[in-house]
Amino acid sequence: MHRPVLLDEVIAHLGPGEGMTLVDGTAGAGGHTAALARRVGATGRVIGLDRDPAMLALARAATAGLPVTLVHSPYSAIREVLDELGIAEVHGIVLDLGLSSDQLAWADRGFSFATDGPLDMRFDSGGDPDRPPGPTAAELVATLPEAELARVFFEYGEERFSRRIARRILEVRRAEPIRTTRQLAELVRRSIPGKFRHGPIDPATRVFQALRIAVNEELDHLDATLKALPDVLAPGGRAAIISFHSLEDRRVKWAFRNDPRLAVLTKKPVTATAQEVSVNPRARSAKLRVAERCPNSNQAGTPSPIPS
Template structure:
């Protein structure tokens, strides 16, 4: 089960009270949503959204087993958060949470190639039924220059050009369709001394591909803007990002909304996990939480 990060900090910022309405725009394992649902009680409501319908099906089963009735689960992208609220007759909410990116479900269980620790098909779509382009499509069809730009922009990969060249050479021999094959190409594509760093050489390439497949960086500002417009006065938006590219978007969004007088920033600097949380859940180490409240 995915361990919720910065849970105490999120609850401190939201301070949910009985009868309130919240949206968890990226519910996944539901750790944050359940804690909020407990506090808003049976007269309150949590809408839990996720773009991965397998996750929503599992969450429905789990909530039924546990008798949880005040979490309404929806398989939809947070780009459509306003439609989801409107369809439920909700015009304003007390808080919206975004916990961006992927989860341990994706790397450990989905079988969709989010990690290279297992050999899986290179897919990486959160929503295979609606999104067409897989990671394999990108790797095998994008021009070498576009691959290189993608690794540089979304992965901040310093050997982007070399890796893209190697991929272009390899795919002429054989279509690249598995995670291990791609990780192996990246490994051989970088200079030998760079292979022994803190993280596996393929980590940044996999991050870049996941962002590209799911158009993640374009989704974030769209989702945040839509969510801000749903907040009641005094309502709070909280966003957890896991890498600097996402965090920069969140920071710029909050600054711009603050300057326009729509939101007031609650976190001048991102809130980071305490050392005990990182010790207990290493995935939390890069988490950055920012929050703002509606004027």
């Protein structure tokens, strides 16, 4: 069962109150969405977005009877969604960029190698004619050139043995297709030098992260959203973003610091307490950063390039 990460901290920083309009850009199973909705009351509203229809079904159950509007959409389309709903600006936005425990548990989605399943990894596998489904992880593994596979593993997974793994994939796929999570995980483990196979995390973790990011174009969606945030926040409105790895956290930090329309409220990222980690281990790597829309700043800033 999915537990919303850093829930108390998000509530404390966003300060949801009666009559407010808020956005949960990653509604997921509805944990953050429901908690915010209970605090905005009948006169308020929470807009919950998610790319995954299966997660929206869970969110619908979790938010039944609450002032919540759920929309099947990526959070990068927040401006378009609000325009369609006739909302000019909101009082707060939360994004939890982590993968849900529910998604990891569904073997047929291919996000985890804990159980064997098809190598899919798409958040949205279709159903919306305006957003046709992209390639699966299996299709990327089957078609990308060796150099491009190595780049994906290195840039999105920060995998030091990216070239070795990419070379091994090409050798294997010439003989048989790589279609399941177990096939790929075992191939990655065999590609890592022996003394590096027994660290604190499974060697396949970084490759799975990289493929998921590539399949869902996660960093592109995040960059677009960070650029749009100040335009949808009311003066004094706040954005709270929870990231789980350095690629995300670095982008959030630089976007918040380099846009003159925003004031950073968290000089250092907020992390989970030992108590939360003990009951929800996935919170261990979570980092929360919060920024506030400056009251008198209406001109778009020119952020510095995000460091690689």
